[in-house]
Amino acid sequence: MAHVSQAHDQAGAAGAVPPRTPYEEAVAAIWRDILGRPDVGALDDFFSLDATSLQAIQVVSRIRKTLGVDIPVKDVFQEPTVAALAARVQAESASRRSALTRRPADAEPVLSFDQERLWLESQLLPPTAYNVHGRRRLAGPVDVAALEAGVAAIVARHDALRARFPVIDGQPVQIVDPPDAQWRLETARTDSLAAALRLADRQAETAFDLALGPLFRCLLVAVDGSDGSGGGTNGATDAEPEYVLSVTVHHIVADAWSIGLFVRELLALYAAGGDPERAGLPELTVQYPDFAVWQRAHIAGEELTGQLAYWRDHLAGAPPVLAMPVSRRLAVPGGGIERARAELTGAESAALGDLRRKHGVTTFMVLLAALGATLGRWSGRRDVVVGVPIAGRADAGTHALIGFFVNTLPVRVDLRGDPSFGDLLARVRQAALDGYANADAPFDVLVKELQAPRDPRQTPLFQALLNVIGPPEAETVAGIAVEPLELPALPSKFDLALTAQERGGRLGFDLAFNADRYHGSMMRELLAQVVALVRDALEDPGRAVSELGGAPGAAADSSDASGSADGNATAAAWTPHLAVDRFAQQADRVAVVGADGEHGYRWLARAADRVAAFLGAREAEPGRVGIARHPTAAFVATVLGCLKAGLEFTVTEPAAGVPASFLGLSQLLDTEETEGLSTLFEDLKEPLPAAESEATTHERDDWAVARFGFSRDDRFAAPATSPGLLVSALSSALSAGATLVMTELTPAGGVAELGDWLRSQAVSVLYTAPPLIRALAAADLRLPTLRFALVDNAGDFLPHDVEAAALLSPDCRCVSLYRVGQDGRPVAVYAVPADFTVASAPLRVPLGTGAVGLPHPSGRPAAIGEIAEIRADGRRTGDLGRWRADGVLEYTGLAGADPGQDLAEAASALRDVAEVRDALVTEQVGDEGDAIVVAYLVGPDPDAGTSGIRRYLISRLPEWLIPGALVVVGALPLTAEGDHDVALLPRTDPGAATEVYVAPRTPMEQQLVDVMAALLAVDRIGVHDTFFELGGFSLLATRLTSRIRDLFDVELSLRDVFEAPTVEGLAQLILRAQSEAFGGEDLEGLLAEITAAD
The missing domain is CATH 3.40.50.12780 (ANL, N-terminal domain)
Known part of the structure; x- marks a missing residue:
């Protein structure tokens, strides 16, 4: 959720002018309720009251619900006083937005757009990548039975906590189990807080089964001898009873807002003895499945078209990838997560509040500017896209619901022209407000509409996320002190995620990063530079961004x-001429072995002296001397002679008959062509061996x-x-x-x-x-x-x-x-x-x-x-x-x-393939000017085809780096200097770059072709054609795995389809699975079915 930390600074007293109109009174009442302030005047400024951008969204939602007026979030920023916003509301007509209502009884059990995206991604990422976790320390006697009753009441109250997502006819559906479904509070007991936290970590790191459920777990761990009965200790100690309450839920049914809501409702229910009415919990008129059905109907038509048009324009020409300093190639999101942390001082945190009030922005916007500027430096971009989570609860009916509402906005940070930090804040503020105004477009719909390039290693549109959350809430309920606890670093979908939170008047930073992709030392430096840039900006926001932060x-x-x-x-x-002179006393040392024989150091020293004398006697124009390259001792002597003569020189290839001036040289020395030089060494004989002298000690030059x-x-x-x-x-x-x-x-x-x-x-x-x-x-x-x-x-x-x-x-x-x-x-x-x-x-x-x-x-x-x-x-x-x-x-x-279009990266990925000994990727331009990326491979059997290699590339590289043609060669031709000689590589016709059609060769392949053809509405499919290149997408791939299960009684995952997206590849996976089911018998024989018809 993109919002700023609340400083709870009560210094700004309520304005002296009370609300004067019904609209002003209505707006002031909404502010009082959301901001938790007893008195709000007509001229009070929203952000001077330490409001956050999340609270601005809540204000808009409350205005829509209570006054029937639909205004964009940016109006709260542009009209930040009660009077101005009330006038804006009064001027607007009633909202055309359809209200969120209960779904019809016969409505299909659908997933929301975001649930669908998350379900698909859950099939590809580590199983705990979407576990959402919260934990609290409870100090005081806990009535475990009452606590369990409170949790059970919440589970019964919220459909989302009883939802599961089986696949029916190849499509994930949302099934809500009845409220009387069995559920229990897990309990445990340890002798230390550290041990209790380890148990909580274990719960957080345990995967859920989306199809079977439940997708929610709650664990209460008693610490230091607490007996869990609510009656204090067991006699082993007089210390106050201590517990750890751990909540883990799959992200598909809850978000961070939901965790906070769960804790608040649980504490209220506990204090009320488990009675929702006594606890003062609001009646839920809708449930999350209602929202999913409503969203499918509402996010369509003219409104969605307009929002998509905004994002299409906003992201036009945006870089598809951040070229960050990665430490390991081909790492995928969801790997091991590590953290870097930093903190502003209390005075700096207060100064940040002054800065944001002066510029009419939120803390989130300040940090977005700082993060975007730092990422721009590190990626070499003047244009950076950062992911911004937004609550997604525009309708007030969703505020009291547990569920997955959060949406992610790709906000662009424009660094062009090296703006001052103040100017950058203005740009970021406008980009964020425009994003808020178009936040109904679900992220997955946005990705599909924009046809964002596919890269299996990272998220589309952005790779860095910024989240600013409110301060932790500590409270006491029924004699129990409740304190938030730090969360473990779980696998994450994002390679970089910066979270900021205020604690005790200090703004802290937590950078979570994929340790399989980034070095910890570099990520700690990245965070340090973000914080340094913020500090410098607090001192002088008028300075250019390029002058701020960074050691x-x-x-x-x-x-x-x-x-x-x-x-x-x-x-x-x-x-080297100095060393040659020193070693010349050691006659047995061989200096050079070349085409003109074997020569020692003494010979080389004397020859170099002759060359130096020869050059000194010649009258030459000032400038660089050229030395023609030959594999001879005479050539080496000429180099040393130039050094002794103090001449600047360059080595060239032999160029008989070419004037030196044509080469930009004062003279060209060729030991086989230059008059006088070619005969200089003829009478220079090797001396008789001399007595070996002691090895000399000298400074190594x-x-x-x-x-x-x-x-x-x-x-x-x-x-x-x-x-x-x-x-x-x-x-x-x-x-x-x-x-x-x-x-x-x-x-x-x-x-x-x-x-x-x-x-x-x-x-x-x-x-x-x-x-x-x-x-x-x-x-x-x-x-x-x-x-x-x-x-x-x-x-x-x-x-x-x-x-x-x-x-x-x-x-x-x-x-x-x-x-x-x-x-x-x-x-x-x-x-x-x-x-x-x-x-x-x-x-x-x-x-x-x-x-x-x-x-x-x-x-x-x-x-x-x-x-x-x-x-x-x-x-x-x-x-x-x-x-x-x-x-x-x-x-x-x-x-x-x-930096994101490096073909050498594709060549490197090819060299990772076991059968590829070497590879070169280059761009070829055809006769008609059409270009194609071609990969030349050494090692694979040319008769075996390259579909398997192409499948590997598809699973590892962004689509813009996948070669259009793979060509197997016996060796990569080299130049005389050892570089690739591209001119000698076989040409590939760009128009004929696709693989040759290969018809199904076995009954299994024919069945797979028939299934794909029906799903894709494509007439002809070859065994090497790629499912996704034929128009397939993730949800359709799920239906494909369902058909495969029905036909072959084999379970393939969505990841299998991504990694083996051809008929041939899927057939191999099916045969392998069938072989394993029968004890692994004759796998090679089964696979031979595929290639027997080649």
Whole structure:
């Protein structure tokens, strides 16, 4: 429920002007009753009386009921005094809204729209995801019999608590059991409050059976020896008797309002001896099933059309997904929930009240602005959608009912133009009020009408929820002190849910998050930034939102840092020539093995000196020197010579006959073409072996040597890398006194041959691109001597590179490198920890904390979690990143790219499939300009089809990332530098991307085709066609499972249909279930029926 906490601040006395007209008196009476104030004047301001947005909704509902006038909630905000609102009510005609009445006796037992949505989602989420829980501590002698009588009276009083939801003819229906249905209060006894709470937790974590019921449980636990008889203690202690009252109910029959209502009615009944009339409980003229029937009839026609039109316009162009820093891929809602907590001080809470009164907003609106702004920073969006629960009890007849009325509104927070916080409040206020005015459209109807993209990992339209609830109520009834207790973190449908509540004059925050998806450290930081933004806004709401809240990232204080204390940074300059000079005294050390033979460090040092002298004697234009790349020691000597000569250089591919100026270079050096240079090494012979000198101790100049302890025993290779990475490998190898091995072989000529060469050279340190390391593993190659794989990995998915490196050698450690530009040296490095696993891998690539910075466009350092453009040595890179809470920089994509449309995520999901060894997903454009996303797969049997893989993707990915075509190839072609060569992949006709029609091959498949055809009204269905792509939806899938049960005597769940939505997939599930029913006999034989006709 979206409302603000009541401060109970009585400082604002009633206005001096009493109500002057019948309408003013009527409105004032409604305010007095709802706000609990004895005196309300004509000029009193609603929000100056510490009213909440929920109470504003109640006022509108009460006005509708008592005065017959229908006004929108926003009128209470725009006309906040009694006089102004009364004038507005007087000017309005009677409401055209139909009143909620009892359903006809012969009405079908239907579900409300929200119940239907929740029933369907309950089939897909963990069984306790929709358990609603409440608990109270009772201090004092409790008459257990009277308490049980009170609970029984409530169960008899409210139809919702006696409802259950069986499936009849494939459709869930609402059945209400009679009031005399058996029900009892569960009781237990423990010796401590902690033990009592554990029992309550166990009750809250126990699933309900929606079809059988009951969907309500109540537990009373006696603590510290209370005998439960109402007569005090059992003699073991003189302490006051203590109990824990725990209530758990399925959300389909109750909401949070209902829990509070249940507790209030129970206490009133207990005090009245179980008599509803003596307890003063209002007569219930309608029940929840009446509301369900009324809603189906009322939420239709012109009114619904108008509300849907509003939401269609409000959400047009809204981002479908928040690109938040997830820690694990493919996590689904409802996983393990953890919490982060924070609190404003009493003074800050009071200042927030002043702020909201000044701007005419509620606490909820202030927090919505703060949360939306923080989520915008973290997702790289200037436009964020947040879910907002609303009571859904617009009709006053629902206020005293237990039931599931709450609706959820997707409210858009517009951050464009970097508004001040005050301006953002105005935007949020208007968006919230407009949402309230269109709150009758049920969320599931809204999703269907807007055709929100399907994503099995998260809710449609929004992924973060904000809820502000009133302060807990402690009271004393019949000598029993009643105190609310903290609730456990149960599984939730939402990945992020922020709840705010005032306790003791302080506004507290509770952020519940899916721990299977998000790191706790990052979520604690997210909450801290929301609270920091609120605090800054209280100081100066006129400041731009971008200037409020958020602490700089751990390493974000410098955009040109050159190192870090933990050695995780890269060096500012290469100095391998210095190491070569030092190692030249050790004549037995082999420096380079290449196409021109094997050469030692002494030879290399002398050759580098000759190159430096050669360059010094040449007259050349100032500027960058180009060095043509060759797999030779002469090439390495030329690189070292340039370093000795102090020249800036870049490595290029050989370009015979091409002028240097054409390449933007001052001169181009080619050891096979450049006059004078090509003959420079001819008379340079290896010297006679000299006596081995003592190993010298020197400062390690190379970042990789310092970080990973490379030694003279290592053998380095960089056979398929960018020029910059090649020079990095050269620098590390020579700085360690190790051997650099070079070859003319490239991945373009065949991965198997290159792999054999790497094994024959006993390579221990490999510099490579991600596609090559995966291709080597996909080809079943093994490199037993490999210790390190340094992967040029920005923009790709690290987890599968780690997995590939482990396949090549179990002892191999994977290191992710980040470079800037084609020939840039690594500026950041992430050494993958030893306990890293694919299952717990981050979605994006951690870059480490090297010579990089992350400034916000405003000039301030980016906060932890905030997306900004990465800078290296002060230069813009065109890449986006964010600081993690552990001080590691994480790559999030290219600047200007949509963070929710990353095709690499689809490729990563494909690599998770057991039979897929490697995958590439790319977009292809046809001759007529029509585009299609195509996935190329290595590993699957090309004759087996790809329907199973497609089913997996449908169950794991948002629909916009599911490839239109899956193509099996023998290998992914690579370029000479180890990247994918997309031009060599087979083309796919966008017009023929759908799977070839395959007719039913067995009687079972034919029966399934007939059932689907009848449900979908489709003439021809192939065994690989997808139920949902043919027009199926969740409720229709329920009818499908019902037909399957009738035909095959097999129970399939709704989740089964989502995960195996084809005729072939469902047939396999049915055969598997039948096999298990018969003791698992000949499962393979049964499944063979499906493929026998292929």
